[in-house]
Amino acid sequence: MSALTGPHPRIIVAAALALLAAALGLLAAVPPARAQSTGMIGAATLKAADGGEIYHRICQGCHMPNGQGAKGAGTYPALAGDRALASSQFMAVTILDGRRNMPAFGKDRGGGFFFATPSLTDEQIAAVINYVRTHFGNHYKDRITAAEVEALNHAH
Numbered sequence: 001m002s003a004l005t006g007p008h009p010r011i012i013v014a015a016a017l018a019l020l021a022a023a024l025g026l027l028a029a030v031p032p033a034r035a036q037s038t039g040m041i042g043a044a045t046l047k048a049a050d051g052g053e054i055y056h057r058i059c060q061g062c063h064m065p066n067g068q069g070a071k072g073a074g075t076y077p078a079l080a081g082d083r084a085l086a087s088s089q090f091m092a093v094t095i096l097d098g099r100r101n102m103p104a105f106g107k108d109r110g111g112g113f114f115f116a117t118p119s120l121t122d123e124q125i126a127a128v129i130n131y132v133r134t135h136f137g138n139h140y141k142d143r144i145t146a147a148e149v150e151a152l153n154h155a156h
């Protein structure tokens with residue numbers, strides 16, 4: 001079989017590029033801070049609903065200790081000065097259901113990501129939302145309750 005009858009070189013190049021793109025897509029979803037991991041843990045081992053502890057044990061791995069976010073293999077939005085936080089419902093849905101490269105943390109969720117994602121109770125989600133909205137330079141006065149988070153949880 002002569003080289004001329006084999007697959008056209010352009011097809012091979014295109015296939016290689018497609019594989020590369022797929023690999024990069026996977027990389028983009030890996031948290032940037034796994035090396036400085038703060039220890040992903042199950043919700044059961046977290047104290048009832050301490051928003052600060054939940055943030056620093058779970059969220060800061062991607063959003064960084066001061067909520068400044070990160071850019072590297074992927075983009076992890078800053079939560080400091082993030083106008084989207086004006087809506088605690090938006091935050092609740094993001095945490096419950098996940099959003100693109102952010103995993104879901106709602107109860108009966110979790111797990112289906114690149115690492116074992118802990119699932120959080122409605123109380124814990126409310127606590128971490130109230131924590132983030134009053135830290136890192138955020139000064140929102142309204143609080144979300146566990147009942148409001150529960151109402152937004154479509155997983156059950």
Ligand code: HEC
Pocket residue numbers: 031054055058059060061062063074075076077079082084085090091094095099100101102103105128129132
């Ligand atoms: C594995 C990494 C990761 C973890 C852990 C994580 N997030 Fe995220 N988060 C992301 C990514 C990536 C996005 C951007 C999603 C997108 O593409 O819109 C995001 C988006 C958000 C947004 C929306 C910001 C905006 O302006 O659109 C909020 C709010 C948020 N995360 C809060 C949290 C909280 C609170 C926790 C902890 C319970 C947390 N995240 C844990 C990766 C993560």
